[in-house]
Amino acid sequence: MHYRVLGRTSLEVSRLCFGALTIGSLQANLPVAEGAGVIRKALEAGVNFIDTAELYETYDYIRQAIRGFERDVVITSKCYAYTYQDMRTSVEKALKELARDYIDIFMLHEQESILTIRGHWEAIEYLLEAKKKGTVRAIGISTHHVEGVLGAASVPEIDVIHPLINMSGIGIRGGSVEDMLKAIRVAARAGKGLYAMKALGGGNLLERTEEAFDFILSIPEIASVAVGMKTLEEVEYNTSLFSGQPIPEKLKSALRRQPRRLHLDDWCQGCGKCILKCRSGALSLSEGRAVVDRQLCTLCGYCAPACPNFCIKVV
Numbered sequence: 001m002h003y004r005v006l007g008r009t010s011l012e013v014s015r016l017c018f019g020a021l022t023i024g025s026l027q028a029n030l031p032v033a034e035g036a037g038v039i040r041k042a043l044e045a046g047v048n049f050i051d052t053a054e055l056y057e058t059y060d061y062i063r064q065a066i067r068g069f070e071r072d073v074v075i076t077s078k079c080y081a082y083t084y085q086d087m088r089t090s091v092e093k094a095l096k097e098l099a100r101d102y103i104d105i106f107m108l109h110e111q112e113s114i115l116t117i118r119g120h121w122e123a124i125e126y127l128l129e130a131k132k133k134g135t136v137r138a139i140g141i142s143t144h145h146v147e148g149v150l151g152a153a154s155v156p157e158i159d160v161i162h163p164l165i166n167m168s169g170i171g172i173r174g175g176s177v178e179d180m181l182k183a184i185r186v187a188a189r190a191g192k193g194l195y196a197m198k199a200l201g202g203g204n205l206l207e208r209t210e211e212a213f214d215f216i217l218s219i220p221e222i223a224s225v226a227v228g229m230k231t232l233e234e235v236e237y238n239t240s241l242f243s244g245q246p247i248p249e250k251l252k253s254a255l256r257r258q259p260r261r262l263h264l265d266d267w268c269q270g271c272g273k274c275i276l277k278c279r280s281g282a283l284s285l286s287e288g289r290a291v292v293d294r295q296l297c298t299l300c301g302y303c304a305p306a307c308p309n310f311c312i313k314v315v
């Protein structure tokens, strides 16, 4: 495994980051022991970086996976807090459920621009205090938006940016692949550490995995890439690929599978709650039921918890 320092932080992270969204209740919903085993296999293969969020409900998996592990593991989490108190509650929950006395990076989840970052300023003030106390080591934002990256680049208090970028531009908001690459360069020049998300376009680029990873790993400003993994085979494939090892044909064929898709059950009542959660504009109502535009859907799974009838699944 190869490692890079994340911007001006002192955090040295593996080029492959374990994206924990996939194992949790929003997506594969693995039993905790099984999901923890998948993470642990990645750690044993040299991954030292785990990306999660309060929303993903994966702290139990991570706590089990790192228990007794002899090397340092860098953990990111994120939340949507606006206020000082709500951010404090989120950070304290993460520390308690991860059984740690610090978290490496804590982020504002899904920022859109400098305006939304300013709107969360009280929450950032809590993170700044936590950083002074040592309970948070770096402050960040995650974003699908070109303006989110540019906004964060202009804020000295933000250390790390987690942008959406992939070779086809799937899910990038407010610009093209080129626009996002330019924003990433601006952020790197401002000293921000950057690690990417959705390199496989939320599963839409699975058929072109090697090409998609070649693209993302060729971006010099990107220190690491968060990749969702839910099986031991996926861990073996991705850790080999990121380490520059040859991938056995047998493993490739074991992983060849149909692209995933968002499934909406036919008992949908058309309440529209899921639509409010979709930042990609992929959901709408048609004839009293939710429908998905698969071109816009990044398979993030964020809409699923909003459904009171459990209609939404990634299959």
Ligand code: SF4
Pocket: 262, 277, 278, 279, 280, 281, 282, 283, 292, 296, 297, 298, 299, 300, 301, 302, 303, 304
């Ligand atoms: S429809 Fe759901 S899974 Fe697709 S992008 Fe929107 S929130 Fe994410």
Ligand code: SF4
Pocket: 264, 267, 268, 269, 270, 271, 272, 273, 274, 275, 289, 290, 306, 307, 308, 309, 310, 311, 312
């Ligand atoms: S939240 Fe569930 S019931 Fe409501 S519109 Fe969306 S899928 Fe349908």
